[in-house]
Amino acid sequence: MPGTPIIPDGSPPPLAPYSPGMLAAGEALYISGTLALDTDGKLVGEGDATAQTRQVLEAIKSVIAAAGGTMADVTFNMIFLKDFADYPKMNAVYAEYFPSPCPARYCIRADLVKPEFLVEIASIAHISR
Known part of the structure; x- marks a missing residue:
């Protein structure tokens, strides 16, 4: 395998065969598309793009922390919205992170x-060691 799986404590069970993150070459961290799920795999923020965005970014933050990094290490995000009417809500939370x-x-x-999912985000981070 060309990388190390990164699975933070308390990660929700995956909905498909994937790892929450993969650390490649010791510094490039690829974070799977992340949804608003709690540790039991239940939806957080039904019908609420603000709550879902916050849950997604907290989950991404936990993957990065498990790899030894911070949100400041993120270099690229791929954002998927079910409805562009939620863009301002997502963007407001995104700007906090x-x-x-x-x-x-x-x-x-x-x-x-x-x-029921309104927001999904996948990320790439570069962890300096």
Whole structure:
């Protein structure tokens, strides 16, 4: 395997065969598309894009911490929204986690794995060791 799986304590059970994160070459951390799930795999923030975004970013933060990094190590985010009407809500929470200088990113509208999910974010971080 070309990397080390990163699975933080308390991670929700995966909905498919994947690891929450993979640390490659000891510093590049690839974080799977992350949904608003609690430690039991239950949805957090039903119908609330603000709550779902916060849960997603906290889960991403835990993967990065388990790899020895911080949110400041994130270099790229891929954001998927079920509905662009939620863009301002997602962006407001996002700005709390990524103050300037912000990582590169893109945001697209997409059908997510289940209809109750409003936000999904995948990230890339570079952990300095």
